[in-house]
Amino acid sequence: MAQILSVEGRPQVLANPGRLTRMIAPAIDLPDYRQLAPEVAARFERIRKRPVILKVHELEKTFGEGPERHVVFDHVSLDIHRREFLTVIGPSGCGKSTLVRIVAGLEEATSGEVFLDEHAVSAPGPDRGMVFQGYTLFPWLTVKRNVMFGLEMRGKSTASAQSEARSWIDMVGLAKFENSYPHELSGGMKQRVAIARALANEPRILLMDEPFGALDSLTRCKMQSYLLQIWKKVDVTILFITHDLDEAIYLSDRILVLGTNPGGVREVIENPVPRPRSPDQAISPEYLALKTRLDELIHGTAEETEEEKLPMARMTLAGDDVE
Amino acid sequence: MAAHRDWLGLKMELPPRRRLQLTILSFVLPLALWSAISYVPFLWHPLVHITDPGDSEYFSADMDVPRADFLSQNRELAAAGQKPAAGYRVNPVYLPAPHAVVRAFYTAFTTPPRLPNEPWLHESLAHSIRTITLGFLFSSIIGVPLGILCGTYRFFARLTEPFVEFFRYLPAPAFGALCVAILGIDDGPKIAIIIIGTFFQQVLVISNTVRKVDPALIEAAQTLGSRGWRLVRRVIIPASITDIYTDMRILLGWAWTYLIVAEVVGTMSGITYFINQQARYRNFDNVYAAIMMIGIIGLTTDFFLAWLGTKLFPWKRRRVAGTAKITPWLKFFPSKAAPKSSPIPAA
Ligand SMILES: Nc1ncnc2c1ncn2[C@@H]1O[C@H](COP(=O)(O)OP(=O)(O)OP(=O)(O)O)[C@@H](O)[C@H]1O
Numbered sequence: 001m002a003q004i005l006s007v008e009g010r011p012q013v014l015a016n017p018g019r020l021t022r023m024i025a026p027a028i029d030l031p032d033y034r035q036l037a038p039e040v041a042a043r044f045e046r047i048r049k050r051p052v053i054l055k056v057h058e059l060e061k062t063f064g065e066g067p068e069r070h071v072v073f074d075h076v077s078l079d080i081h082r083r084e085f086l087t088v089i090g091p092s093g094c095g096k097s098t099l100v101r102i103v104a105g106l107e108e109a110t111s112g113e114v115f116l117d118e119h120a121v122s123a124p125g126p127d128r129g130m131v132f133q134g135y136t137l138f139p140w141l142t143v144k145r146n147v148m149f150g151l152e153m154r155g156k157s158t159a160s161a162q163s164e165a166r167s168w169i170d171m172v173g174l175a176k177f178e179n180s181y182p183h184e185l186s187g188g189m190k191q192r193v194a195i196a197r198a199l200a201n202e203p204r205i206l207l208m209d210e211p212f213g214a215l216d217s218l219t220r221c222k223m224q225s226y227l228l229q230i231w232k233k234v235d236v237t238i239l240f241i242t243h244d245l246d247e248a249i250y251l252s253d254r255i256l257v258l259g260t261n262p263g264g265v266r267e268v269i270e271n272p273v274p275r276p277r278s279p280d281q282a283i284s285p286e287y288l289a290l291k292t293r294l295d296e297l298i299h300g301t302a303e304e305t306e307e308e309k310l311p312m313a314r315m316t317l318a319g320d321d322v323e
Numbered sequence: 324m325a326a327h328r329d330w331l332g333l334k335m336e337l338p339p340r341r342r343l344q345l346t347i348l349s350f351v352l353p354l355a356l357w358s359a360i361s362y363v364p365f366l367w368h369p370l371v372h373i374t375d376p377g378d379s380e381y382f383s384a385d386m387d388v389p390r391a392d393f394l395s396q397n398r399e400l401a402a403a404g405q406k407p408a409a410g411y412r413v414n415p416v417y418l419p420a421p422h423a424v425v426r427a428f429y430t431a432f433t434t435p436p437r438l439p440n441e442p443w444l445h446e447s448l449a450h451s452i453r454t455i456t457l458g459f460l461f462s463s464i465i466g467v468p469l470g471i472l473c474g475t476y477r478f479f480a481r482l483t484e485p486f487v488e489f490f491r492y493l494p495a496p497a498f499g500a501l502c503v504a505i506l507g508i509d510d511g512p513k514i515a516i517i518i519i520g521t522f523f524q525q526v527l528v529i530s531n532t533v534r535k536v537d538p539a540l541i542e543a544a545q546t547l548g549s550r551g552w553r554l555v556r557r558v559i560i561p562a563s564i565t566d567i568y569t570d571m572r573i574l575l576g577w578a579w580t581y582l583i584v585a586e587v588v589g590t591m592s593g594i595t596y597f598i599n600q601q602a603r604y605r606n607f608d609n610v611y612a613a614i615m616m617i618g619i620i621g622l623t624t625d626f627f628l629a630w631l632g633t634k635l636f637p638w639k640r641r642r643v644a645g646t647a648k649i650t651p652w653l654k655f656f657p658s659k660a661a662p663k664s665s666p667i668p669a670a
Pocket residue numbers: 063064072090091092093094095096097098099243
């Protein structure tokens with residue numbers, strides 16, 4: 001664990017996304033983000049050969065009726081292969097949560113279908129584990145009993161649930177806290193327990209809706225590195241939601257970009273940054289090329305996002321200026 | 324912590340010492356007022372207790388007369404050259420002094436009842452406690468599960484709540500005569516009135532509490548494979564149990580109010596009967612002592628339940644930890660009123 005804990009935050013200069021790439025992109029000659037190095041291309045070749053775990057077919061979600069009608073997205077189709085790490089990214093309100101909630105079975109699609117291992121899903125189930133943005137540990141259960149919850153629901157005996165829960169808690173490095181209550185944990189620890197709790201069910205796919213959104217940036221970086229390590233050790237496919245470009249690039253194999261007005265898939269990008277990932281890659285050409293592209297897709301091109309000047313009258317004395 | 328310098332900080336939590344001081348003061352102030360009226364002879368004291376009637380034809384020894392009458396009578400007597408009456412100023416008998424009430428706390432228990440079939444004070448109290456316990460228990464046996472059911476399933480809510488809502492506005496005492504006709508004059512109608520007074524509120528309050536369970540917890544449980552009755556038992560009930568517990572404490576307080584109403588139905592019984600008899604004998608010190616005993620029993624029960632709550636629900640301990648323990652009754656909902664900024668143990 002010590003070695004994991006030593007992972008530092010990625011370079012601070014990238015804390016403000018968009019700006020930097022806009023600055024650097026014209027200055028240095030970036031490669032095409034679609035251009036994959038041979039070993040990266042080979043890895044995608046191998047991923048494509050694996051069976052499809054989750055198939056989303058022509059999904060549409062509409063809220064309201066008549067003039068109130070609001071199409072969040074339509075014609076969303078995608079295949080996720082076994083042990084692939086797919087990230088969905090997009091601006092706020094584009095329907096990322098809605099998409100993942102439909103896959104989880106917590107919400108109904110207006111039309112279209114979701115197949116898990118070729119079976120259509122209609123209700124929530126333990127085969128699709130979920131980690132939410134908010135903290136959803138059961139406050140009345142200790143860490144261990146939280147992780148045991150799903151196992152017990154599946155009818156495991158207390159003894160075997162207990163020993164399995166222990167090994168999952170070990171995996172997320174919280175053995176010392178197995179008898180603590182959630183309110184005694186920090187935010188990052190809570191999310192690690194939530195991950196352990198979801199994984200204990202051995203789901204076919206792990207759905208994560210901005211799981212690190214509420215964490216500070218340093219904890220967030222650590223959590224991302226934890227997640228990659230867990231993903232390597234466990235047979236699980238991950239559908240990850242975020243609005244953070246760096247998080248998406250650091251974690252994923254493929255990135256699906258959703259847009260608004262009209263809502264739907266903008267592009268599905270194969271991440272050209274080679275694995276294993278490290279924070280140092282944040283200044284590699286592929287990384288910057290991909291980030292520039294994502295930035296464009298989400299925030300529009302540089303010209304479109306020229307900062308708006310607020311039409312405000314001066315309310316300070318002349319000469320009383322701040323830069 | 325600069326905010327703590329301000330006694331009247333808006334919505335600001337006071338430091339524990341000040342809270343304790345104010346708590347004590349909240350009892351000391353009314354007591355001081357009561358003592359002043361009782362012990363300072365020129366404050367109020369509207370009557371004169373006659374020690375020696377003198378030559379007055381109207382007064383006799385140990386009689387309480389209005390001061391105006393006493394003064395005018397003495398003027399007449401003085402004018403006629405007769406011996407004036409003597410006496411000292413007193414308060415009316417219905418306002419005994421604090422020390423008399425304090426003494427009554429002891430003597431009320433040790434004085435045998437005047438009539439052979441009258442209960443002792445402790446018997447009256449036991450009777451009241453039995454009535455309220457049975458009423459509250461019977462109400463809760465149905466009311467709590469029904470409330471949980473209504474809070475969980477819209478079906479049951481729609482099916483029962485409109486009627487319950489209507490019934491809740493019917494004052495429980497209005498059913499007194501009916502209860503006596505059906506259940507006789509003993510404890511039956513009294514328990515029934517407590518049930519009527521508690522049950523309908525209970526269903527609504529608890530169903531509302533259950534409805535407020537964080538939907539994210541329910542969704543999390545669903546994605547972990549929990550469904551149907553098991554979801555209710557393993558998630559919805561534990562998620563709302565601490566708030567239900569708080570509801571029950573408040574409802575129990577209301578039940579005490581219904582108790583006093585219930586006890587006058589049929590044959591008067593319990594603490595109400597005791598109070599009534601003592602008032603008839605003009606032992607007002609006993610009356611005050613008995614009323615205060617109700618308050619003390621209520622407060623003690625609530626304290627005990629609050630303490631029991633921290634044992635039963637260890638995951639809530641943080642909310643009532645530290646300074647809040649000293650004066651939990653100052654907060655109506657101790658668990659909800661806890662300041663947001665309470666330090667979360669650093670990991
Ligand atoms: N229950 C609902 N009723 C009506 N509209 C809804 C409902 N839930 C979501 N929406 C709408 O659907 C759209 C997508 O919401 P969603 O929560 O999926 O966005 P998101 O991409 O997850 O945003 P964020 O990044 O802020 O979490 C929003 O425009 C929202 O107004």
